[in-house]
Amino acid sequence: MSATSGAAGHAGETSGVGSGEPVREAAGRRAGEVVAELEITRAWLVDPAAGREGPGEIVVSNGVLEAVTWLEGAEAKGVGPDGVVVAPGFIDLHAHLREPGNEDAETIASGLSAAAHGGFTTVCLMPNSVPALDEPSVLARVRAAAIASGSPVEALAHGAVTVGRAGEQLAALGELADAGIVGFSDDGACVANPTILRNAFLYAGMLGRPIIDHPELAELTRGSEANEGYIASVLGLKGWPAAAEIAAVERDIAVLAEVLRDEPGARLHLTHLSTAGALAAVRRAKAAGLPVTCDVTPHHVGFTDEWLAGARRWAWEALDANGAARDPWLDGALTAGPYDTSLRVNPPLRGPEEAAACLAALADGTADALATDHAPHTLVDKEVEFGLAANGISGLETALGVLLAAVDAGRLTLSRAIAALTTGPAAVLAGWPGVVASGDIRALAQPRGLVEGAPADLVVFDRSDRWRVTPESLASKGKNTPLLGRELSGRVLLTVAAGRIAYEEGAAGA
Amino acid sequence: MTLEIGASGSPASPVPEAAIPVSAQAPAWRHRHLLDVDVLDWSEIELVMTTTDAMREVLARPIAKVPALRGRNVTILFYEASTRTRVSFEVAAKNLSADVVNIAAATSSVTKGESLVDTIRTVEALGAQMLVMRHAVSGAPYLAAAHFGGSVLNGGDGWHAHPTQALLDLYTMREHLPGGSVAGRKVVILGDILHSRVARSNIWSLTAAGADLWLCGPSTLLRGFDRWAAASPRIPGHGRFQVTSDLGAALAGADVVMALRIQRERMAGGLLPSLREYAARFGLTRERLAAARPDVVVMHPGPMNEGVEIAPDVATDPRSVITNQVTNGVAVRMALLYLLAGVHGEGR
Numbered sequence: 001m002s003a004t005s006g007a008a009g010h011a012g013e014t015s016g017v018g019s020g021e022p023v024r025e026a027a028g029r030r031a032g033e034v035v036a037e038l039e040i041t042r043a044w045l046v047d048p049a050a051g052r053e054g055p056g057e058i059v060v061s062n063g064v065l066e067a068v069t070w071l072e073g074a075e076a077k078g079v080g081p082d083g084v085v086v087a088p089g090f091i092d093l094h095a096h097l098r099e100p101g102n103e104d105a106e107t108i109a110s111g112l113s114a115a116a117h118g119g120f121t122t123v124c125l126m127p128n129s130v131p132a133l134d135e136p137s138v139l140a141r142v143r144a145a146a147i148a149s150g151s152p153v154e155a156l157a158h159g160a161v162t163v164g165r166a167g168e169q170l171a172a173l174g175e176l177a178d179a180g181i182v183g184f185s186d187d188g189a190c191v192a193n194p195t196i197l198r199n200a201f202l203y204a205g206m207l208g209r210p211i212i213d214h215p216e217l218a219e220l221t222r223g224s225e226a227n228e229g230y231i232a233s234v235l236g237l238k239g240w241p242a243a244a245e246i247a248a249v250e251r252d253i254a255v256l257a258e259v260l261r262d263e264p265g266a267r268l269h270l271t272h273l274s275t276a277g278a279l280a281a282v283r284r285a286k287a288a289g290l291p292v293t294c295d296v297t298p299h300h301v302g303f304t305d306e307w308l309a310g311a312r313r314w315a316w317e318a319l320d321a322n323g324a325a326r327d328p329w330l331d332g333a334l335t336a337g338p339y340d341t342s343l344r345v346n347p348p349l350r351g352p353e354e355a356a357a358c359l360a361a362l363a364d365g366t367a368d369a370l371a372t373d374h375a376p377h378t379l380v381d382k383e384v385e386f387g388l389a390a391n392g393i394s395g396l397e398t399a400l401g402v403l404l405a406a407v408d409a410g411r412l413t414l415s416r417a418i419a420a421l422t423t424g425p426a427a428v429l430a431g432w433p434g435v436v437a438s439g440d441i442r443a444l445a446q447p448r449g450l451v452e453g454a455p456a457d458l459v460v461f462d463r464s465d466r467w468r469v470t471p472e473s474l475a476s477k478g479k480n481t482p483l484l485g486r487e488l489s490g491r492v493l494l495t496v497a498a499g500r501i502a503y504e505e506g507a508a509g510a
Numbered sequence: 511m512t513l514e515i516g517a518s519g520s521p522a523s524p525v526p527e528a529a530i531p532v533s534a535q536a537p538a539w540r541h542r543h544l545l546d547v548d549v550l551d552w553s554e555i556e557l558v559m560t561t562t563d564a565m566r567e568v569l570a571r572p573i574a575k576v577p578a579l580r581g582r583n584v585t586i587l588f589y590e591a592s593t594r595t596r597v598s599f600e601v602a603a604k605n606l607s608a609d610v611v612n613i614a615a616a617t618s619s620v621t622k623g624e625s626l627v628d629t630i631r632t633v634e635a636l637g638a639q640m641l642v643m644r645h646a647v648s649g650a651p652y653l654a655a656a657h658f659g660g661s662v663l664n665g666g667d668g669w670h671a672h673p674t675q676a677l678l679d680l681y682t683m684r685e686h687l688p689g690g691s692v693a694g695r696k697v698v699i700l701g702d703i704l705h706s707r708v709a710r711s712n713i714w715s716l717t718a719a720g721a722d723l724w725l726c727g728p729s730t731l732l733r734g735f736d737r738w739a740a741a742s743p744r745i746p747g748h749g750r751f752q753v754t755s756d757l758g759a760a761l762a763g764a765d766v767v768m769a770l771r772i773q774r775e776r777m778a779g780g781l782l783p784s785l786r787e788y789a790a791r792f793g794l795t796r797e798r799l800a801a802a803r804p805d806v807v808v809m810h811p812g813p814m815n816e817g818v819e820i821a822p823d824v825a826t827d828p829r830s831v832i833t834n835q836v837t838n839g840v841a842v843r844m845a846l847l848y849l850l851a852g853v854h855g856e857g858r
Contacts, residue, residue: 225648228734229734229737230734230737230738230741232734233734233735233737233738234710234738235648235649235670236648236649236667236668236669236670236671236707236710237648237649237668237669237670238669239733239734327741329548329741330741337652337656338649338652339648339649339652339653380625383625383627383653384625384626384627384653385626385645385647385649385650385653386647386648386649386650386653387647387648387649387668388647
């Protein structure tokens with residue numbers, strides 16, 4: 001069966017697609033192959049770079065997006081945003097693919113498969129591998145693994161700020177920048193020492209690279225298990241104060257503001273913000289014109305700390321009409337057992353008010369991007385007592401589904417959701433002068449849109465087609481997600497990266 | 511009318527005096543595990559109380575032993591040092607003629623190198639049918655229950671829950687309060703609420719019992735309980751519960767005062783300036799107790815730091831029922847082992 005008819009079939013007959021379980025290997029075409037011929041008719045196109053969405057058709061030929069046609073009038077009739085959607089490929093600024101060092105949890109190959117299954121065509125790897133990515137030889141190893149995987153998904157990498165992420169001595173920042181890393185982060189840990197942070201801003205600024213900080217005052221969170229508040233009190237879990245994040249964010253911004261006088265290239269990106277206070281600080285910094293960007297994660301937008309007690313309703317469902325948190329013990333929301341370690345994550349899942357602030361930040365652009373903080377773990381590291389479990393949620397494959405749940409609930413527009421996964425993170429990358437100057441990053445070669453004549457880089461998903469999250473349906477080796485067993489809307493049918501097949505849903509008779 | 515019940519599934523005991531006097535009208539027990547009191551409705555708490563009455567009767571006999579759990583393996587797995595609770599469970603299980611295996615796993619699963627789940631599977635393979643467990647990490651018994659084929663009885667997990675303590679406290683209060691009910695009675699729990707599994711489980715059972723519950727202590731050891739307290743009056747059938755650092759207000763007219771242990775390590779985290787200052791401001795003394803009702807019931811879950819959270823003369827005051835708590839602890843644990851042993855297959 002030709003590529004053309006297969007994909008066109010997806011687009012044209014929403015009801016017949018994906019009735020079975022997803023099959024990873026698409027019959028006929030293999031991941032990595034150039035898309036010879038692909039035509040998607042009567043779909044809903046979302047082009048956040050052009051600020052446009054509507055009924056349309058695309059044609060890909062020999063890996064190039066040959067034609068983007070917007071349908072109007074009678075032709076557009078019956079094509080809505082609730083069916084098959086075509087959007088630019090997603091960019092994840094923050095993913096842990098665990099190689100080298102923890103290949104039992106994830107490999108670069110399995111992580112890139114997961115990315116493609118989630119609609120991502122570019123992922124930025126975090127440097128907390130073992131050994132840490134604090135010198136070019138580790139980057140070379142990561143690159144070799146990415147190439148060997150055969151995946152067309154672009155694997156970018158962040159380097160460590162300090163040697164071994166130990167927070168004491170600057171890593172080989174210049175060599176890492178020369179070798180092609182995009183940013184510096186000790187993620188997993190905050191850059192605790194403010195003098196080191198200040199010098200890192202100066203030096204990385206000279207290189208045109210950002211400091212991507214994981215904002216957490218460790219002195220406030222030692223031994224912490226769950227967001228400080230009602231839920232932690234009832235469950236007897238040690239509280240994790242919001243102030244630990246807010247104070248670190250305000251410190252980072254204050255240090256940056258001063259450094260900028262000496263080094264105008266300094267940049268700060270704050271990752272996985274989870275509190276209204278931290279987002280308010282970012283909003284103020286942006287208003288003051290400081291080069292600060294930030295991201296929020298799907299889990300801090302969609303899940304809340306009441307999930308630790310056994311609730312499973314979305315964050316926006318946990319607020320009452322007055323915007324106050326509902327009580328899961330009083331309203332029968334506890335449908336699962338307590339202490340599920342798939343919910344243990346850093347920063348912790350917060351209350352519904354904080355989750356609402358994360359969603360609002362995505363809607364108003366305070367949060368520049370949605371980043372998955374994809375953190376796969378083995379069963380060995382998760383099937384333990386809650387307080388001893390590893391932090392992290394496997395998130396690349398469910399990020400879209402969580403955002404679409406917010407869209408379905410009327411809490412976010414489809415175009416904002418797509419922008420948070422595409423133009424948002426692309427603009428963050430484009431704000432880093434050294435990254436732009438290096439010129440070798442595909443994700444920046446063109447605006448994140450549906451651009452005729454450019455290599456096809458897109459995702460096709462069906463909002464009317466739900467899929468169940470199961471260990472088998474996840475390509476990631478990390479099955480550690482509290483969404484297991486749950487149905488999400490927006491099954492990904494096809495992901496094309498740089499003109500090549502990254503993922504194709506294969507159950508539709510291709 | 512009494513019903514004679516031997517080990518479940520076996521013929522009733524041939525020894526008449528070994529019978530446990532349990533009312534035949536008692537509702538069925540539906541829980542396979544007991545991880546906290548939050549899952550018990552009021553009729554179930556009453557069932558535990560009446561079953562405990564029956565066990566008290568057994569304990570009063572010259573030979574305080576019944577064959578109810580004969581042939582049953584009760585494994586006591588404690589990951590935290592404990593004398594009082596562990597021995598109490600052991601005595602309770604032996605009084606019911608169970609075969610008792612004691613495992614003192616004094617280290618966490620991480621330092622020991624074997625996971626909790628592996629340990630649970632091993633213990634089950636060695637024949638454990640009921641597992642009494644104590645663990646320093648909140649929620650650990652829920653993990654155990656998910657992997658254990660028999661019944662798990664929580665002997666205390668982290669800061670979270672200590673259901674047998676809460677039930678023995680309730681039993682002891684009813685025994686000593688005029689009228690035998692805590693409904694409408696002012697009950698004060700005084701001390702380190704933040705780190706206390708005893709306080710947390712007591713919140714569920716005492717508000718269910720309709721007590722006027724007060725939690726009192728320095729603000730560093732109370733934080734986070736305000737919203738829980740604010741929610742408590744809205745729970746149907748539950749009494750109020752409030753949080754204060756004003757010891758005078760808490761003790762005024764109190765019917766029951768329970769002091770909690772203050773641990774020395776609380777000083778290291780900056781939670782308290784000193785034990786001396788704690789004793790001076792929050793220690794339960796005769797003078798302070800004068801603000802309570804004259805017949806106030808004084809309790810402590812033990813072990814006590816006499817001279818810190820409770821003055822020695824208060825601990826031994828005629829109004830103190832601290833040793834009764836210990837005796838009732840054996841009876842309550844017998845009752846719970848007995849009730850859990852009767853449940854097979856379904857249940858939660």
